[in-house]
Amino acid sequence: MAVQSSAGNAIDNDEAQRVSPDCLASQNGGGPEITAPNFDHERVVFVQQASEKTSDGYVIYSLSEGSVSDGDKPFSLEVVQQQQLPEDLTEFVVDRLNLPPPHLRLPRNVHVVVSTRSGLRLAPDVYHIVLRPLLAAVGLQPGEGYGVTVTKNANTIRDFARELRTDANAGNATVILLSGDGGVVDMLNGLDHLAPASPAPSPPTIALLPLGTANALLHSLHKPHYSDTNTQPPPSPLVLALRTLLNGTPARLPTFRASFSPGAKLISAPLDPEHVVVVDAAKLDHGIQKETPVTHVLGAIVASYGFHASLVWESDTPAYRAHGDKRFGMAAAELLKVSHAYDAAVGVRRKGVGEGVFTRLRPAARDHGREEGEGEEWGRFNYVLMTLVSNLEKTFTISPAGRPLDGRLRLVHFGDVGGGKTMEIMMAAYREGAHVGMPEVGYEEVEEVRVTIAEEDPRWRKVCIDGSIVEVEQGGWMRVGREGTERLRVLI
Numbered sequence: 262m263a264v265q266s267s268a269g270n271a272i273d274n275d276e277a278q279r280v281s282p283d284c285l286a287s288q289n290g291g292g293p294e295i296t297a298p299n300f301d302h303e304r305v306v307f308v309q310q311a312s313e314k315t316s317d318g319y320v321i322y323s324l325s326e327g328s329v330s331d332g333d334k335p336f337s338l339e340v341v342q343q344q345q346l347p348e349d350l351t352e353f354v355v356d357r358l359n360l361p362p363p364h365l366r367l368p369r370n371v372h373v374v375v376s377t378r379s380g381l382r383l384a385p386d387v388y389h390i391v392l393r394p395l396l397a398a399v400g401l402q403p404g405e406g407y408g409v410t411v412t413k414n415a416n417t418i419r420d421f422a423r424e425l426r427t428d429a430n431a432g433n434a435t436v437i438l439l440s441g442d443g444g445v446v447d448m449l450n451g452l453d454h455l456a457p458a459s460p461a462p463s464p465p466t467i468a469l470l471p472l473g474t475a476n477a478l479l480h481s482l483h484k485p486h487y488s489d490t491n492t493q494p495p496p497s498p499l500v501l502a503l504r505t506l507l508n509g510t511p512a513r514l515p516t517f518r519a520s521f522s523p524g525a526k527l528i529s530a531p532l533d534p535e536h537v538v539v540v541d542a543a544k545l546d547h548g549i550q551k552e553t554p555v556t557h558v559l560g561a562i563v564a565s566y567g568f569h570a571s572l573v574w575e576s577d578t579p580a581y582r583a584h585g586d587k588r589f590g591m592a593a594a595e596l597l598k599v600s601h602a603y604d605a606a607v608g609v610r611r612k613g614v615g616e617g618v619f620t621r622l623r624p625a626a627r628d629h630g631r632e633e634g635e636g637e638e639w640g641r642f643n644y645v646l647m648t649l650v651s652n653l654e655k656t657f658t659i660s661p662a663g664r665p666l667d668g669r670l671r672l673v674h675f676g677d678v679g680g681g682k683t684m685e686i687m688m689a690a691y692r693e694g695a696h697v698g699m700p701e702v703g704y705e706e707v708e709e710v711r712v713t714i715a716e717e718d719p720r721w722r723k724v725c726i727d728g729s730i731v732e733v734e735q736g737g738w739m740r741v742g743r744e745g746t747e748r749l750r751v752l753i
C-alpha cells in the first residue's frame with residue numbers, strides 16, 4: 262500500500278503524485294480498486310490535496326517507527342494517495358497554496374542541522390529517510406530551498422550559530438535541529454559568543470526534531486499533546502515534532518543565564534587531540550576531555566548541582582551512551598550506592614526581592630522536614646535543580662507546575678536524605694511530579710539561585726547546564742537567573 266522512501270532518495274512533489282497511484286495499483290495486483298488502508302491517526306504527519314488539475318484525492322504522509330534493535334532502519338515515511346479521506350484526517354489537510362509554510366519559505370532562510378552524535382545517532386537516518394522527502398513534498402530541495410549542516414565535532418553547532426550571529430538577516434533564519442537538548446544549548450551559546458551584526462538581528466527560529474537522549478525541551482513543549490484524550494494512543498514525539506515543523510508558529514524561547522566564579526571550566530570532548538588542554542579521564546572512562554575556562558552559560562532547560570548533575574556527567578561515557586536513555590537509570594543505580602551528600606550553601610532570591618538579596622536554604626536532615634533562615638553556613642544537599650521546563654524526560658516530570666514557554670524559573674531541592682529516599686523521590690517524579698508533595702522536597706518559583714560549593718573532590722564539583730558540564734573551584738559558585746533578552750524563537 263504505502264510508498265516507503267529510502268535513505269537518500271528524495272520524493273519530490275511531482276514524484277509523490279506520479280508514483281503513488283501506479284505503485285498502489287501494482288501492489289494491488291494491477292486492479293483499478295484502491296483499497297483505503299486503515300490509517301493510524303496518531304502516525305499522520307500531514308495530508309496534501311493530490312493535484313489541482315487532474316484528479317481529486319489526497320496524499321497522506323505518515324511516519325512508521327520501529328525498534329532500533331531489529332536491525333532495520335527504525336523509521337520510514339509512508340506516502341499513500343487515495344480518493345477519499347477518512348473524516349478524522351481532515352484536520353491534517355494543508356492547503357497547497359500554503360506550502361511551504363511561512364516559516365519555511367522566502368524570505369526565511371531554512372537550515373537543517375544534523376547532529377551525528379545525539380542520542381542513538383539516528384539523526385542522519387531521520388534526515389535522509391524522513392525529513393528530506395517531507396521537505397521535498399512541500400517544495401523544498403537541499404541546496405535550493407535549504408542548507409544542510411552535518412556535525413563533524415562538538416563545535417559544529419556553536420560555529421554555525423556564531424556565523425548566524427554575524428548575519429544581519431539572522432532573524433529570518435529557521436533552523437531545523439535534528440538533535441537533543443545539547444543542540445539547543447549549543448545554538449544559544451554560539452549566538453551569545455560574538456559581537457552581533459550591527460544592527461543586532463532579531464532572533465532566529467528553531468524547529469526541534471527529537472533525536473537526543475532525553476529531549477527535555479521538546480517533551481515539555483508538547484506535554485499538553487501527550488495527554489490529549491481525543492487521540493488514543495497519542496502521537497509519538499517525532500510525529501508531533503514533524504507536525505509542528507509544518508504547522509507551528511514561532512514563539513519566544515525563555516532562557517536563563519548561569520554565571521560562575523573565576524576558575525570554572527566547561528568540560529567537553531576535544532575537537533581533536535592537539536586541542537586537549539587538560540586530561541582528567543580519572544576512573545570514569547570519559548576518555549580525553551577538553552576543559553575551557555567559562556564565565557557563564559545560557560540555558561533553556563535546567564541548571565543543577567548534586568545528584569542530577571552527577572548523573573548527567575557520570576552517565577556520559579561511550580559505554581553508557583550505547584544504552585540510550587537507559588544510561589541514566591544505570592548510572593543512577595551506581596550513584597545511589599555511593600549516596601553522596603553535597604557540601605554546599607544554597608541561597609534563593611524570590612520574586613519582588615532586590616538584586617543580591619538571597620535567603621539561605623537549609624537542607625533537610627535525614628528524618629526531618631525542610632528549614633530555612635538562620636543556622637549553620639553550609640549544608641548537605643542531595644539535589645538542587647533550577648528549571649524552566651516541566652519534564653526532563655517524556656515521563657519524568659521534575660516541575661509539574663511548569664507550562665510550555667511560561668518563562669518561570671522553579672527550584673527543586675532536598676537535603677541529605679540518603680540513597681533510598683533519593684530513589685523514592687525520583688520515582689515519584691515519574692508519577693506526574695508527585696515528588697513535589699513529599700515533605701523532604703522543596704519546590705518554589707524563584708528569580709535567582711546561588712549555589713556555593715565547598716567540596717574538595719572535583720568529582721562532586723560538577724554542575725549541569727542543559728546537559729553541558731561545568732566544574733567550579735572549591736569554594737566557587739554558580740548563580741542562575743532568568744534572562745530578559747530574547748535569544749531564540751522556537752516553533753510550537
Ligand SMILES: Nc1ncnc2c1ncn2[C@@H]1O[C@H](COP(=O)(O)OP(=O)(O)OP(=O)(O)O)[C@@H](O)[C@H]1O
Pocket residue numbers: 376377378379380381412413414415416417418440441442443444447472473474475476477530727728
Ligand atoms: N560529530 C560529533 N562529534 C562530537 N560531538 C558532536 C558531534 N555531533 C554532535 N556533537 C555534540 O554532541 C552533543 C549531543 O547532544 P544532544 O543533546 O544533541 O544529544 P543527547 O545528549 O544524546 O540528548 P539530550 O541532551 O536530549 O539528552 C551536542 O552538544 C553536539 O554538539
